[in-house]
Amino acid sequence: MFKRTLSILLVLVLSFSLLAGCGNEASEKPEENPKAEATANTDDGNTDDEKFKVGFIYVGPIGDGGWTYSHNEGRLYLEEELGVETIYRESVPEDQKVEKVMKDMIDQGAKVIFATSFGYMDYVEKVSKEFPEVKFLHCSGYKTTENMSNYFGRIYEARYLSGIVAGMKTESNKIGYVAAYSIPEVVRGINAFTLGVQSVNPDAKVAVRWTHTWYDPAKEKEAAKALLDEGADVIAQHQDTAGPQQAAEEAGAFAVGYNTNSYEQAPKAFMTAPIWNWGPYYVEQVKAAMDGNWESHSYWGGLKDGIVKLAPITENAPEGAQEKVDEVKEKILNGELNVFGGPIKNQDGEIVVKEGEALSDSEMLSIEWFVEGVEGKIEK
CATH class of the missing domain: 3.40.50.2300 (Response regulator)
Incomplete structure (x- = not known):
């Protein structure tokens, strides 16, 4: 009888210890952070992964101090003004390789792509017809499609x-x-x-x-x-x-x-x-694409528009x-x-x-x- 009673007591003590241990483990678990969820999901239901993305293709390195540098300054201005995400590729040759660069950017979610050298023109035209949902803007050329514009400055x-x-x-x-x-x-x-x-x-x-x-x-x-x-x-x-x-x-x-x-x-x-000021044009075009108001066009602004300066x-x-x-x-x-x-x-x-x-x-x-x-x- 004594042994049975002792056994019962030991079982009760062990059970209490296990329950106490589980209680301690639960109490040490960190609380959910409601702010983290609010950051990931905005009021419009978009997540950070769905942030509007814009691609830039450069013929030279951004450190050239010249043509590519000026376009990259415009890209940075765009990010600052609209808060969009941008991706870019430097030193892309003016040949068929640019097609793969554009398609890679589209795979990464780019909804607008700026191709910033004359020699890209025919390749941009071709890819624009394959991806009608993406907006393409080609610098210094003269071709357009329903979703491809050309732009330059005087x-x-x-x-x-x-x-x-x-x-x-x-x-x-x-x-x-x-x-x-x-x-x-x-x-x-x-x-x-x-x-x-x-x-x-x-x-x-x-x-x-x-x-x-x-x-x-x-x-x-x-x-x-x-x-x-x-x-x-x-x-x-x-x-x-x-x-x-x-x-x-x-x-x-x-x-x-x-x-x-x-x-x-x-x-x-x-x-x-003679110098370039691309930023305002980039903001204008990306905002139009975000708002659903973008239209294909040929743009050639001058001193009066401020896209070119001395x-x-x-x-x-x-x-x-x-x-x-x-x-x-x-x-x-x-x-x-x-x-x-x-x-x-x-x-x-x-x-x-x-x-x-x-x-x-x-x-x-x-x-x-x-x-x-x-x-x-x-x-x-």
């Missing part, structure tokens, strides 16, 4: 103004121009720059040297050196790095940059530069340059001056734009001839 207006500075500065009357490819975008810029030069200095010539690359700092610099050796005392460019400006500085010459304000990269040579004119520029630029800029803004308004002659001295007339946008977008004052040939 950088030629700012180039004309920079040409005024160069034309007033040169003493040798020879200005070197380092240029990437002989496509209409580049040819148009060379022509606008030259027209600006000759508006203040009819005796000056603009010598062109092609590099056949957008991004190659060494090659760009060597092209500038060759122009300097030939007598140029001012260097301009349609390239993505400050290489040409640095060559000018090393030679004791002066320079007009491109894409961004690169004063710090060649402080003794840099006078000014970098601050530095102490390296000639006396009176700021005043002259301000005067001409006002004429462009109020419509009194059209950069490609006649009379304009080509290299052979033939009138190609009559007085009182001007090139249309389609003519500018397909331009394949140089104005009088340019030394060099358009390479096919």
